[in-house]
Amino acid sequence: MVSSEITSIVKEWQSYLELQKNYSKNTREAYLNDVKAYFAFISNYSEESVSLKSISLVDIRLIRSWISDRRFSDYKASSSARALSSVKSFYKYLEKTRNIVCHSIYTVSSPKKAKTLPKALSKEDTLFSLDKVASLSETRWIDLRNRSLLTLIYASGLRISETLSITKQHIKETEYIKVIGKGNKERLVPWIDNVKKLILEYLKELPYNICENEPIFRSKTGKVLHRCNFNSELVKLRRIYGLPEHLSSHSFRHSFATHLLENGADLRSIQELLGHKSLSTTQKYTKVNLSHLESVYNKSHPEAKLSLDKKPLNPK
Incomplete structure (x- = not known):
């Protein structure tokens, strides 16, 4: 599925992320899994082994198909955004060490992440x-x-x-x-x-x-x-x-x-x-605690105390 040359470059890239970029073990493993999944998609898409030439010649259509495939496979937008970032990191390494430039990978925008607030326990x-x-x-x-x-x-x-x-x-x-x-x-x-x-x-x-x-x-x-x-x-x-x-x-x-x-x-x-x-x-935590902050305001602010019985801060 992947040529020995690519396998060797991936090992170099992982060492580079560890020694030069100071990425954690978890981050490096996540990047590696993303890039492997990307190679697997290219192999299935082209029905041939992945080589240095084939990954350097990918076009926008293939990359968008890969992102689309992840969406239909129920990957979250945040997961696909990270996967795209991982692949871009690998291409940047190719450009740095092999002078291989793939413009297509940089023209695709990351999927928009759903804005979720952290959930705390009572x-x-x-x-x-x-x-x-x-x-x-x-x-x-x-x-x-x-x-x-x-x-x-x-x-x-x-x-x-x-x-x-x-x-x-x-x-x-x-x-x-x-x-x-x-x-x-x-x-x-x-x-x-x-x-x-x-x-x-x-x-x-x-x-x-x-x-x-x-x-x-x-x-x-x-x-x-x-x-x-x-x-x-x-x-x-x-x-x-x-x-x-x-x-x-x-x-x-x-x-x-x-x-x-x-x-x-x-x-x-x-x-x-x-x-x-x-x-x-x-600051995300201020949104989580909006009801608490409202309660503090109602109890503490002079203006709120004067008007609390007449006009609630957040009437329903």
Whole structure:
């Protein structure tokens, strides 16, 4: 399906993304899967093996057919937009290293992404989940793992990938957790004493020996825990207790930011804690909390107090 020359170039490109662009492992894998799917489409479309010549001669019709095929295969617009970005990245590498220019790939616009707001959990569902996640297994150390991991996400607003990278070395720090986020951006997140105590309790029960710089969260077999394994635990939690369908490791990160905002934290501080590059990303939470902000306004603003009985802020 793909020539050996293309396979070799793809390996070079992956190394380039890692060493020169500092892309994370997850990003590199996503790009690789997108490009492989693109090659598979070209092969089926042309009914021949994909070569350096064939990918350099693709036209707008083929690229649009590929995007259209993804749409009919129920891929989300955001997924196809990323796939197109991945393929463009590969062509840029070809231009840089092989002097091969394919103008067609740059003339196709990315599919418009649906504007979705992050979904946070209520405080009640959050606290209930943190309690009940420690009762899903018959093994104590796994229950302690689940509780300490989920509590760490909610207490610190970490991404699941950042949480799963925590090592014993991190725990030695008394005040801050130093994490490497997207784009290899480093940030400091305050330690919460209660979270550290949960993690230390988990480590006492962990039946496997791990080194100082190895991730502490482990699977049943002692291997490094993957996000899919933990997400399976959260699916189990949802189903057993009838919790919201949007409950996920990421929803606890959103809940961290949402509950901070509801309790008076400013957006700039939340941006720093979440590791967002742009404040506009963090500002999404103001839309999520519009009803809360309206309630605060009605209770606090002098003009609102004077006219609240006569004219509601948001009459229906």
